[in-house]
Amino acid sequence: MNAKSHVVIVLSGKRKSGKDFVADMLLQCFKESGEILRISEPLKEIYAREHDLNFERLLDASEYKEKHRANMIKWGEEQREKNPYIFCETVIRKASKRILIISDARRKTDLEFFRREFPKNLLLIRIEAQEETRQKRGWVFTKGIDDADSECNLDSIKDWDYVVKNDKDNLDIQEDIKSIAHKALELV
Numbered sequence: 001m002n003a004k005s006h007v008v009i010v011l012s013g014k015r016k017s018g019k020d021f022v023a024d025m026l027l028q029c030f031k032e033s034g035e036i037l038r039i040s041e042p043l044k045e046i047y048a049r050e051h052d053l054n055f056e057r058l059l060d061a062s063e064y065k066e067k068h069r070a071n072m073i074k075w076g077e078e079q080r081e082k083n084p085y086i087f088c089e090t091v092i093r094k095a096s097k098r099i100l101i102i103s104d105a106r107r108k109t110d111l112e113f114f115r116r117e118f119p120k121n122l123l124l125i126r127i128e129a130q131e132e133t134r135q136k137r138g139w140v141f142t143k144g145i146d147d148a149d150s151e152c153n154l155d156s157i158k159d160w161d162y163v164v165k166n167d168k169d170n171l172d173i174q175e176d177i178k179s180i181a182h183k184a185l186e187l188v
């Protein structure tokens with residue numbers, strides 16, 4: 001598939017704001033024509049290979065992932081200093097479906113990449129949840145992670161196509177999900 005023929009929905013939000021949850025709900029709207037891709041996946045794949053770690057365990061929500069999170073962030077920064085778009089480029093090479101849901105944009109350079117590559121077929125989404133909600137979902141403020149660039153770099157961005165307030169449950173965000181899915185299908 002020609003890279004330019006994708007419609008791309010980019011999700012961003014703080015830890016435990018519900019990025020994966022929203023990505024899954026969106027995917028249900030698109031079924032076979034959609035797929036979820038994560039910028040952090042090639043990062044984890046290459047990091048695991050270079051550090052002799054278990055790639056699968058870095059992907060799930062395990063203690064193992066949390067243990068390596070800080071070092072992985074630092075390593076990712078070093079790679080991005082050489083090429084800020086390296087992980088976005090890798091993830092797009094893996095895309096095979098018409099509608100791509102990128103569930104973890106974290107930096108302005110990620111947005112730059114998608115704006116440049118998909119100027120007409122792009123939806124930028126911010127997921128917001130209050131700290132109290134995130135804590136109920138298991139979030140604990142961690143110095144070096146929650147105050148790092150990977151969590152804060154997009155805080156100042158205001159021109160999202162949609163902001164989803166995800167403090168309640170799936171019924172509460174269903175209307176937002178429908179609008180986003182509808183807009184994406186218009187762009188196909």
Ligand SMILES: Nc1ncnc2c1ncn2[C@@H]1O[C@H](COP(=O)(O)OP(=O)(O)OP(=O)(O)O)[C@@H](O)[C@H]1O
Pocket residue numbers: 013014015016017018019020021022137166167168169170173
């Ligand atoms: N609207 C919702 N209704 C019910 N549960 C939700 C909702 N949003 C998120 N959750 C739950 O909260 C938890 C955290 O959500 P999720 O994993 O999607 O967050 P995330 O932003 O992807 O987190 P991280 O950045 O840490 O990977 C999950 O258990 C998820 O099922």
